[in-house]
Amino acid sequence: MEEVGWTGVIHEFNDAARLTNPALAEPILITTNGTILSGFGRWQSAVFDGRLEINCIEYPLSEDESLQFILTHHQTRSGWNDFIRIRLALALEPDFQRRAVDNMRAGGKFKGLANLPEAQHIDVRKEIARAAGVGDRNVGNVRTILQRAHPRLIEALRNGTLSINRALQFCKLPKADQLEQFIRHSEERATNRVIRRFIPQPQEKEASLDVLAVLDALQCQEAGQTGSVAVRIGRHKRTVVLVGQDYVAGPNFKKELKLT
Secondary structure, three states: OOOOOOOOOHHHHHHHHOOOOHHHOOOEEEEOOOOEEEOHHHHHHHHHHOOOOOOEEEEOOOHHHHHHHHHHHOOOOOOOOHHHHHHHHHHHHHHHHHHHHHHHHHHHHOOOOOOOOOOOOOOHHHHHHHHHOOOHHHHHHHHHHHHHOOHHHHHHHHHOOOOHHHHHHHOOOOHHHHHHHHHHHHHHHHHHHHHHHHOOOOOHHHHOOOHHHHHHHHHHHHHHOOOOOOOOOOOOOOOOOOOOHHHHOOOOHHHHHOOO
């Protein structure tokens, strides 16, 4: 998990920090060699608190079995999004490939024996998808993203601020353009959140500025300072004009809009 830039600790650590009585917390799950399967945050909290002991339940699992256990256990846990689970599941690919080759060899070895069942075919991509709890198409999408995406996109996928499908669209562009488009996408999302927050308010009509006055004021501003007004196409069917704080705070704002 450290290799893919993810420890899964933050959400669980915050939950552990909110416990009023750590002794009543669920035991952490570990393997016989000390690998933590679940309870990263509770373990880290205990270390920070200087506790010498913590309740554990131990499982005799190999390294690959441990990773499969972790993926299955955390499929519905907060913070473990599809991208993170697929990246972790890809670490199991060599084991799935080895099993697929072994089954192919077994199928050829016992081909003429009617009493033996045909060796089960292993679809590596489907096995990775099953381990991650996602559709197998997303496994291929994540492979493409890991090969082509700008590092900032990978970071956004890890923290859940960018979807796999959107990142795949950005990957059709050169990396420098990916970053530019991602920044614009993030700004648009932030703008849409503001719009959704304020438009439904019943006081909207009373609080609205005079539209023609706003447009005239913005036209004057752009004429005096080229590039100070930006126009972008959004996904909403309704046209909304957002006035920046820099302009609202300006000395001519109230005068131009005749506000009191």
